Amino acid sequence: MATTEKPDFTGLRAVYINCTLKRSPERSHTQGVIDRSVAIMEGSGVSVDQIRAVDHDIATGVRPDMTEFGWDTDEWPALLSRVLAADILVIAGPIWLGDNSSVTRRVIERLYGYSGVLNEHGQYAYYGRVGGCLITGNEDGLKHCAMSILYSLQHIGFTVPPQSDAGWLGDVGPGPSYLDEGSGGPDNDFTNRNIAFMTYNLLHVALMIRRAGGFPAYGNQRAAWDAGIRPGDPNPEYR
Known part of the structure; x- marks a missing residue:
C-alpha cells in the first residue's frame, strides 16, 4: 500500500557521473542540475560520490581494463570500483x-x-543497482538522450x-544555459519537480532492493543457466 511517510534512506550510496565536455574547474551547467539532486540525496542521509569523467584518463573500449588490450593507461577500473560501491x-x-x-557514450x-x-x-x-539520468542543454533532444541512457542502463x-x-x-538555439544569469533554469518549477521525483524514485527503489537483500535471484542467474538449471525452459535438462 502506498505511503506518504518519508522512509529512512540512511546508508544508501549514490554516485553521479558528470559527462560534461568541460574539465574542472570550468563551470559545468550539467553540474548545476546535479547539485539540486545531490542536495536531496544528502538531505536524506545518503552518501554521495561524484565523478567528472573528462577529468580522468578513460581509455576507449569495451573491456574492464583497457591496459590489457594495448592502452598505456586507463583510470576506468578505479572509477568502476566507485560505481560498484554505490546503490544508485x-x-x-x-x-x-x-x-x-x-x-x-564513452562512460556507457x-x-x-x-x-x-x-x-x-x-x-x-x-x-x-538502480540507474537514472540528468540532461541539460539549450537545444532539443532531452527525451532522446534520456531514452538512450536509460535503455543502456537497464x-x-x-x-x-x-x-x-x-x-x-533553455530556449532552442543560442541562448543562456542553465547556470547563466537570467536563464530561469534553477527556478524552473517543471525541472525542479522532475528532479525531485526522479531522485526520490531512485531512492525508493534502491531501498526496496536493499531491504529485499538484492534483486531476486531466480530465473536470471547466468551461472545456473550455464550449469543446466533453466527455470521456464520447456525442456529443462535438470528434470
Missing part, C-alpha cells in the same frame, strides 16, 4: 547536436564492458524506476 548511479550530461556527449561503453561479470548470486554484476542490469530522468532545456 546517475549519469548526467549535456546535449550536443541533439544527442548525448561523446563523454557520455565502459560500463558495458563489465556487464558480463557475475555477482555473488550468479547474476550479472549490475543487478541490484540492458546491462540496472533497475530503472518510473520517471528516472529529468533535465532542463
Whole structure:
C-alpha cells in the first residue's frame, strides 16, 4: 500500500557521473542540475560520490581494463570500483547536436564492458543497482538522450524506476544555459519537480532492493543457466 511517510534512506550510496565536455574547474551547467539532486540525496542521509569523467584518463573500449588490450593507461577500473560501491548511479550530461556527449557514450561503453561479470548470486554484476539520468542543454533532444541512457542502463542490469530522468532545456538555439544569469533554469518549477521525483524514485527503489537483500535471484542467474538449471525452459535438462 502506498505511503506518504518519508522512509529512512540512511546508508544508501549514490554516485553521479558528470559527462560534461568541460574539465574542472570550468563551470559545468550539467553540474548545476546535479547539485539540486545531490542536495536531496544528502538531505536524506545518503552518501554521495561524484565523478567528472573528462577529468580522468578513460581509455576507449569495451573491456574492464583497457591496459590489457594495448592502452598505456586507463583510470576506468578505479572509477568502476566507485560505481560498484554505490546503490544508485546517475549519469548526467549535456546535449550536443541533439544527442548525448561523446563523454557520455564513452562512460556507457565502459560500463558495458563489465556487464558480463557475475555477482555473488550468479547474476550479472549490475543487478541490484538502480540507474537514472540528468540532461541539460539549450537545444532539443532531452527525451532522446534520456531514452538512450536509460535503455543502456537497464540492458546491462540496472533497475530503472518510473520517471528516472529529468533535465532542463533553455530556449532552442543560442541562448543562456542553465547556470547563466537570467536563464530561469534553477527556478524552473517543471525541472525542479522532475528532479525531485526522479531522485526520490531512485531512492525508493534502491531501498526496496536493499531491504529485499538484492534483486531476486531466480530465473536470471547466468551461472545456473550455464550449469543446466533453466527455470521456464520447456525442456529443462535438470528434470
